[in-house]
Amino acid sequence: MTSIRLSVVSTDLEQQLRRNMSDRGHACASICAGLSIEPTIMPIARILVAFAVAWLPFAVASAAELQVSNAWIRLLPGGVPAGGYFDLRHDGKTVVQLTGASSSSFGDIMVHESLTEKGQSQMRHIDVLELPPGRTLTFKPGSYHLMLMQPARKLNVGDKIPMTLEFANGERVTTQFEVRGPGGM
């Protein structure tokens, strides 16, 4: 539970820092896009980072029920929305429901499933994806994927993009997604 509270705190804080920056009338688009923080705000940020690091051992211990691995983004040419893929392992006791994802790097993210119907490949929007205990959910090309739309900036192969998976019980799991080329994997 500690990890949930922690991630919510840091998200709120990031928003607050951004709000502070824009309240003060700074043209901070490029700074915000790079997620760096103005020098005057640094002391607050340092305290918060120290706080987060102090709690890290507890966060890791309690976040173990939901584990994301092999998280990557497939970058496609020509302005096509990128796809987000990962394995989600659930070692908890009850069913969890994945409801969506968010990232400051994308304006809109949807959970989709690719399927072939009558020889036509299509995508279906998914509101809630259930994951029973002891199972691994695999997002991969041709199957479940995160549809990553409205990129905040140009992505490059090798970039690491933080992405937060959101669950119906309020839990949030943030993972770094590695940007790869169309060949992926």
Ligand SMILES: [Cu+2]
């Ligand atoms: Cu899609």
